[in-house]
Amino acid sequence: xSRGITEKWSFSALLASVEHxxxxxxxxxNASGVGDAIVMLKYSPQSISLFSxxxxxxxxxxxxxxxxxxxxxxxxxxxxxxQPSTGAYGGMxxxxxxxxxxxAKSQRIYASASHTINGDNDRNYKFGAETTITVGGAYxxxxxxxxxxxxLYRTAARDQRNSATIPNTGGDWxxxxxxxxxxxxxxxxxxxxxxxxxxRDLHDQLQFTTKFAYRLSLSYVFGxx
Numbered sequence: 001x002s003r004g005i006t007e008k009w010s011f012s013a014l015l016a017s018v019e020h021x022x023x024x025x026x027x028x029x030n031a032s033g034v035g036d037a038i039v040m041l042k043y044s045p046q047s048i049s050l051f052s053x054x055x056x057x058x059x060x061x062x063x064x065x066x067x068x069x070x071x072x073x074x075x076x077x078x079x080x081x082x083q084p085s086t087g088a089y090g091g092m093x094x095x096x097x098x099x100x101x102x103x104a105k106s107q108r109i110y111a112s113a114s115h116t117i118n119g120d121n122d123r124n125y126k127f128g129a130e131t132t133i134t135v136g137g138a139y140x141x142x143x144x145x146x147x148x149x150x151x152l153y154r155t156a157a158r159d160q161r162n163s164a165t166i167p168n169t170g171g172d173w174x175x176x177x178x179x180x181x182x183x184x185x186x187x188x189x190x191x192x193x194x195x196x197x198x199x200r201d202l203h204d205q206l207q208f209t210t211k212f213a214y215r216l217s218l219s220y221v222f223g224x225x
Contacts, residue, residue, distance in 0.1 A: 008045060012059075014038040018067070018084040022208070033084035034067035040094065048100050048108070055098040055110075063090035069121055080125050080159070081208070087121030106140040128157030128170045136177075144183040151176055152195070158203060171202035173209070187221045 002012040019032035040061030048055045069087025071078050080086070098110035112134045118127045136150035151174070158170040179193030195213035202209060 008043055010042045010044065012038075012040045012042060012061075015066070020082045020084070022082060029073050029078055029082060031068075031071035031073075031078055031082050031084055033071070035084050036086055036090075037064040037066045038062070038092070039064065040092065042094075048098060048105055053100040053105070055096070057094075057096040059092070059094035059096075061092040061094065063088075063092060063116065063118070065089060065121070077123075080121070080123075080127070086118065086127055087123075088119040088126065090116055090118040090127075092116045106142075108138045109136070110138070111135045124162045126160045128159050130154065130156040146181040146183070148179045148181070148193075149176070150179070168202075168204040168207040171200070171207070171209075173197070173201075174199035187223070189219050191215075191217045191219070193217075 001014075002010060004010045015037045016035040017033070018035035019030070021030040022028070038061060040059045042057050042059040044055070044057040046052060046054050046056040063086070065085045065087045067085030069080075069083045069085045071083055092114060094112070094114040096110065096112040098108050101107040101109065114132050116130045118129065120126045132152065132154045134150050134152050136148055138146065138148045140146040154173045154175075156170045158165040158167075160166060175195045175197055177193055177195050179191055181189055181191040183189045193215045195210070195215075197211065200209060
């Protein structure tokens with residue numbers, strides 16, 4: 001949910017339901033529940049409008065561990081990357097830039113970057129600091145259909161426990177994300193996207209990572225004054 005406070009200030013919050021499932025050598029583990037919440041305060045000195053072709057926004061936020069981070073299987077606590085929540089607070093910085101390429105503002109290019117620093121959970125485990133950079137383009141047709149293509153780079157430091165680095169964690173990822181959006185009404189839209197890997201440079205050899213990812217999202221814009 002995102003809510004404007006003033007013309008240039010807004011507040012956003014995100015809460016996810018998470019389900020993890022993994023099978024290694026015939027042994028299956030799974031966990032599900034509420035994940036971390038993300039809250040962010042944003043400042044937008046520029047927005048794309050009839051009189052402006054450029055948008056610029058800055059954000060500062062926090063990751064709040066509202067979900068379970070001690071799920072077990074057969075009495076044994078699952079690994080941190082299988083838990084619904086990280087169990088730790090974190091801080092986030094975010095910046096976004098976009099530029100419209102035509103008078104109708106239907107063609108845009110954009111870039112965004114974020115940096116997250118995580119704290120320790122109750123078991124003295126800390127996920128590595130993470131930086132993401134996205135560049136992309138969007139095209140909204142005169143029909144309800146719209147299209148995006150994003151190039152996403154993500155780098156993460158190694159995780160730590162008791163201030164000691166953990167092997168088989170951290171690395172660099174590069175993905176391309178094509179997506180298509182359909183506006184059911186002026187306020188309601190559905191969007192489908194796929195994350196396709198282009199490059200992986202993982203720390204060490206025995207690390208789990210995402211191969212492909214698919215996402216379906218629904219968004220609704222509430223009317224206001």
